[in-house]
Amino acid sequence: MQERKPNAERRAETRAALIGAARALFLEKGFADTGTPEIVRHAGVTRGALYHHFEDKTAVFAAVIAAEANAVQADVEAAAPGRDREALLDGATAWFEAMRQPGRARLLLLEGPAVLGISEMRRIDRERGGAGLREAMISARPDTDEAEIEALADLVSALFDRAALAIEDGAEPGAYHASIRRIIITLGQ
Amino acid sequence: MQERKPNAERRAETRAALIGAARALFLEKGFADTGTPEIVRHAGVTRGALYHHFEDKTAVFAAVIAAEANAVQADVEAAAPGRDREALLDGATAWFEAMRQPGRARLLLLEGPAVLGISEMRRIDRERGGAGLREAMISARPDTDEAEIEALADLVSALFDRAALAIEDGAEPGAYHASIRRIIITLGQ
């Protein structure tokens, strides 16, 4: 008779193994081309475990996306702990650095919105790094109403997202960095 | 014995029926949630016809995306035939108008890149409206090297895309339009 671990620990380990395996496969091949049989094989469990922990394959994907977003936020906050303009620039650099992880941009910026929907992704972002950008917008243009601040922050993040995707796709980072800087400067005027 | 139409006509009609049916379903439910059995039912043919005309389901999707991109370009060019700055602003307005077709933004700006890949979508765009934006960038900032022009045009189109997606998702158009107009005008100075 094998001794088993306490339920809480067992549960946490299985869940982590599933998310880890799914993360690797989603990063490598994307959501549609990754099947649950392959995920559980890599995780060393069965599909029963997966469907015990997650409602469906999309829920596994959502958990992976959340974990990736957490990792990115951790990297950015480690590199730029403050809230001033200096920290914002460092944060941008760190964000681009974090986005160089292969497949990450596609997962977070392309498949995430496509699979989970815009609003769900917006919610995930808002619970994490999104607030910083809005604060920066407010400090840059204090006399702007809230809706426009919201839109501005969203548009600026669209610039970053597109640049990261283009770079992952083989574009020269230099031109994008320079152009983003130029657009943001004009925005600040 | 029924008389049949000449092959060329027959082929064109079947293909059009397939793309039309697929377009409606993709717009309504997206790529993943639309099956080929449903497409061919709506088109009044069988799956055999679909796989005779297209290599796989993704190829059908690519054809729909191309058709949608054509439709958008036609609308924009009809509303803004010129090449000057005036035409660019009119074109922007027309583009937003065209993007209000339900599901279109999600299809062209979200699922297209996710399913077909960034580079394929970039190719489709480049064969159509993309050139206009690049020309506008060049005329606005003649003393900029090509790579940066490329990046600038891509980033500006990212602003448009994000705005259209946000609007389709229920955001207030006003704030986005205002912010984008500000960016474009400032870039032109």
Next chain:
DNA sequence: GAATTAACATACAGGCTGTATGTATGCAAG
């Protein structure tokens, strides 16, 4: 320590994709 429940594993049903094969008609050559 008996009952309950959590954490899985196994088995199954249905649907979908892509391919292989069959068929009827258009079309072209002689």
Next chain:
DNA sequence: CTTGCATACATACAGCCTGTATGTTAATTC
């Protein structure tokens, strides 16, 4: 004008995948 081939499909099939239903074992609770 008919004979042979190619085109444009339709039908049939194999395999995979998803989600659910059911079974099993050990931890937990009372």
